[in-house]
Amino acid sequence: MKAVFLIAANLMREIFRKKDFYVLLLLLLLLLVYLLNAAFFGIRDVFRYMKEIGLGLVFLFSLLISVPFAAKVMIDEAASKTIYALLAKPLSRFQVIIGKFLGSLFVAWCSFSFFFFLFVLASVYKQGVFTGILYFQVYVAGLCLLLVLTAMTLCLSVYCTFSTTITLAYMIYFLMSWFGGGLHESLYKIPLLGQAVYYALPHFEFFDLRHRLIHLWEPVPAWVMLALVAYACLYSGAMLLCARYGFNKRWL
Amino acid sequence: MSNEVLILKEVSVTYRGKAYSKDALRNLSLSVNRGEVFGFLGPNGAGKTTTIKSILNLLYPTQGSIFVFDSPSFHPRVRQRIGYMPEIAQYYWYLTPRELMMMYAGFFGIKKNDALRKIDGLCALVGLEKEAGVLMKNFSKGMMQKVSLAQALINDPELLILDEPTSGLDPVARMKVRDIIKDLKAKGTTVFFSSHELSEVELISDRIGILNAGRMVTVADMKDILSQKGHRQSLERYFLDIITKEENQ
Structure with a gap:
């Protein structure tokens, strides 16, 4: 297990020693400051708009960091040939995958947590109301989303090139986020195959609880949150097993 | 305990692409004894790196088997006793040699204090004392080779596998590697x-193996080669004779 954490720690060091992360951080800070000071004259319910844009930015920036990072960790290792020295150590290939996954996930979670924290500060400051449970649920759902997205991207990167991985990951994410709910009926018209495709696709739409926070709706029941976490864990596990299968077969 | 540290039995490796297939190794059999220095020679594309990658389980033999310390080479535990210096020395540019070796030491379960002491010793050994704490992004090829050699020794390996260890090094550094x-x-x-x-192989090897087009052409004692037919000849002459004869057949 120590080896897995060492690989993960190495990845964290990489992101914190690169400039990309800080550029995005600065950009988001500027946008949030702008939102805080924006005066939407004539628009009622200005907080809702602010929260919608703010939350959208938090998710978008987290995606911008996590997807390319998860897509490149395995590909870079092979392309730069650092994988040779790494796999010559007493490690299994699956340990390398898990280490890379944990490192990518940590980076994704860290950036999301930081962006979300900034958003909470900004929105509470502007609105003066703190609905703790709703913020918590949106935050946990966001972490689950990143868990699935990171595992899926890493799995794709074992089979595809960098650009294909990024394109596919974003395509699947946006398609499922926007149209995932409607897929159920259309895919169920095709008997076995449609159902198989429906269950094989990652249902990112499950994790989108943002509207509850924006419109201050009721929080979702605890069992739904538990089911979300369980789904995210199971789906990520399946993705990692797929990645293991592909990586074990590969000649380096 | 067997005297043979590394055994390759009838190993074949075939690279299969969409439009071609190439036999990189053909029924390669070889054994390396404990404590010896074995030089592995061959022209470009002969299959030397493929052999090394097969030993380290980076690619999988199409047929045959490889044993390291009497265990199948695919088991990660055998790599606990192996040190490996790759042909192309590439390491994480955002790390310092010290950080890199700390990470690698962790893979072998070496304790932090022991690892730090060891790393200082290895950096001194390869001549990297001043650069041990500098990010590797600005390192020259020669410096990376030194890092590569140092990291291969972090676990006090019983079997050290070096792929072109002196390429990119200046004459002084080459002599150091030899020493x-x-x-x-x-x-x-x-x-x-x-x-x-x-010339280097001649100076340090106990035995050599010559590989050509994926086949082991000969394995011989260095002493025998140098004193062949009663008069001294160089390894270079011997190597060229063998390869020319092979190509004429």
């Missing part, structure tokens, strides 16, 4: 290395 290999041999380490530098 390091000799010292390791004196301590009982088995060294398996590939090289194009025949």
Whole structure:
């Protein structure tokens, strides 16, 4: 297990020693400051708009960091040939995958947590109301989303090139986020195959609880949150097993 | 305990692409004894790196089997006793040599204090004392080779596998590498290395194997080669004779 954490720690060091992360951080800070000071004259319910844009930015920036990072960790290792020295150590290939996954996930979670924290500060400051449970649920759902997205991207990167991985990951994410709910009926018209495709696709739409926070709706029941976490864990596990299968077969 | 540290039995490796297939190794059999320095020679594309990658389980033999310390080579535990220096020395540019070796030491379960002491010693050995704490992004090829050699020794390996260890090094650094290999041999380490530098191979090897087009052409004692037919000849002459004869057949 120590080896897995060492690989993960190495990845964290990489992101914190690169400039990309800080550029995005600065950009988001500027946008949030702008939102805080924006005066939407004539628009009622200005907080809702602010929260919608703010939350959208938090998710978008987290995606911008996590997807390319998860897509490149395995590909870079092979392309730069650092994988040779790494796999010559007493490690299994699956340990390398898990280490890379944990490192990518940590980076994704860290950036999301930081962006979300900034958003909470900004929105509470502007609105003066703190609905703790709703913020918590949106935050946990966001972490689950990143868990699935990171595992899926890493799995794709074992089979595809960098650009294909990024394109596919974003395509699947946006398609499922926007149209995932409607897929159920259309895919169920095709008997076995449609159902198989429906269950094989990652249902990112499950994790989108943002509207509850924006419109201050009721929080979702605890069992739904538990089911979300369980789904995210199971789906990520399946993705990692797929990645293991592909990586074990590969000649380096 | 067997005297043979590394055994390859009838190993074949075939690269299969969409439009072609290439036999990189053909029924390669070889054994390396404990404590010896084995030089692995061959022209470009002969299959030297493929052999090394097969030993380290980076690619999988199409047929045949490989044993390291009497265990199948695919088991990660055998790599606990192996040190490996790759042909192309590439490491994480955002790390310092010290950080890199700390990470690698962790893979072998070496404790932090022992690892730090060891790393200082290895950096001094390869001549990287001043650069041990500098990010590797600005390192020259020669410096990366030194890092590469140092990291291969972090676990005090019983079997050291070196793929072109002196390429990119200046003459002084080459001599240093030669001395390091000799010292390791004196301590009982088995060294398996590939090289194009025949004069160096001649100076440090106990035995050599010559590979051509994926086949092992010959395995011979260095002493026998140098004193063949009663008069001294160089390894270079011997190598060229063998390869020319092979190509004429």
